[in-house]
Amino acid sequence: MTRLEKVRNSMKEQEIDGLIVYSPYNLRYLANFTGTTGFALITLTDAYFVTDARYTQQAQQQAKGFHVIEHKTGWVPAFEKIIRENDLKFVGFEADHVSVSQLEIFEDAFDTALIPTQNIVEKIREVKDEGEIQTIREACRISDAAFLHILDFIKPGVTEIQVANELDFYMRGLGATGVSFDTIIASGVRSSMPHGVASAKVIETGDLVTLDFGCYYNGYVSDMTRTIAVAEPIDQLKEIHDVVLQAQLKVSEAAGPGKTGVELDKIARDYIASRGYGEYFTHRTGHQIGLEDHEYGDVSSTNEMVCEPGMIFSIEPGIYLPGRMGVRIEDLVLVTEDGVEVLNKLNKEFVVVGEK
Ligand code: ZN
Numbered sequence: 001m002t003r004l005e006k007v008r009n010s011m012k013e014q015e016i017d018g019l020i021v022y023s024p025y026n027l028r029y030l031a032n033f034t035g036t037t038g039f040a041l042i043t044l045t046d047a048y049f050v051t052d053a054r055y056t057q058q059a060q061q062q063a064k065g066f067h068v069i070e071h072k073t074g075w076v077p078a079f080e081k082i083i084r085e086n087d088l089k090f091v092g093f094e095a096d097h098v099s100v101s102q103l104e105i106f107e108d109a110f111d112t113a114l115i116p117t118q119n120i121v122e123k124i125r126e127v128k129d130e131g132e133i134q135t136i137r138e139a140c141r142i143s144d145a146a147f148l149h150i151l152d153f154i155k156p157g158v159t160e161i162q163v164a165n166e167l168d169f170y171m172r173g174l175g176a177t178g179v180s181f182d183t184i185i186a187s188g189v190r191s192s193m194p195h196g197v198a199s200a201k202v203i204e205t206g207d208l209v210t211l212d213f214g215c216y217y218n219g220y221v222s223d224m225t226r227t228i229a230v231a232e233p234i235d236q237l238k239e240i241h242d243v244v245l246q247a248q249l250k251v252s253e254a255a256g257p258g259k260t261g262v263e264l265d266k267i268a269r270d271y272i273a274s275r276g277y278g279e280y281f282t283h284r285t286g287h288q289i290g291l292e293d294h295e296y297g298d299v300s301s302t303n304e305m306v307c308e309p310g311m312i313f314s315i316e317p318g319i320y321l322p323g324r325m326g327v328r329i330e331d332l333v334l335v336t337e338d339g340v341e342v343l344n345k346l347n348k349e350f351v352v353v354g355e356k
């Protein structure tokens, strides 16, 4: 079944005869469009892609299966004409992406019932096809290689920002077009902040350093985390690293088709609690990933998401002792027919750099 056919099946279930696609990631997914300005309107029998003169040629090449329309006076009037000519009665819009003021513009312009929808395309994006899997595999290969490279770069005296820049630049050298998110380099006490974006702090002997980073490769992202020590790690650090690592491995071993996000999250949470650090694991265990770093669906205590072959998500438990230290370990996994394939191929044992 094509992606558009899947969208149309959801539209029929929701009893709408048109869907306005507004999210750039959903446009990329459905229309293969990589430009920044374009909008799609999908009907039960047709698909339209409206853009301006800057992107017409690009859209004609990329948006296979869509009628590409170049607007002269704004895309909303172009949509109004499509809605009128197709006699669309119930047109869905993406409630999570369309702003209130944009909706008011739709209401003024369109003579149809406007129906808020949620996650129609995002749910289809959950299960990746072979091409998407290969692309994410390659993105993970790049971030694995960048991690090995950066181990030689991290030493007392360099700043977190210098480490982040080196990491980002190295990934671009391997074919990445950008980073998935601002690279997190959190050293010393800053490692107790789960999302400490790289700062001007100088890395010192005895620090531990959490590196959480990923790259964009052909439109898809990777995301990995390792926590390492810069010489002389204290014993408690080794202990919490071991707790997090064992929790990470237990989830990875248990994951597979039929398992729910709730069940997998509980495995990490129960294990960390059994080792006495339960109150310091303060975030969900993982998130789905693809065109965006954080996609619909996660591994958390509230999500009944059922794993299916082709889903890709992170497993990233962590322990954060406020004002002291934190450890997180994150890999991406692909759900297979009988378990998961770990897409990050590096081992996760404790690493000490800069030892004399
Ligand atoms: Zn991450």
Ligand code: ZN
Residues within 6 Å of the ligand: 223, 287, 314, 316, 330
């Ligand atoms: Zn993540």
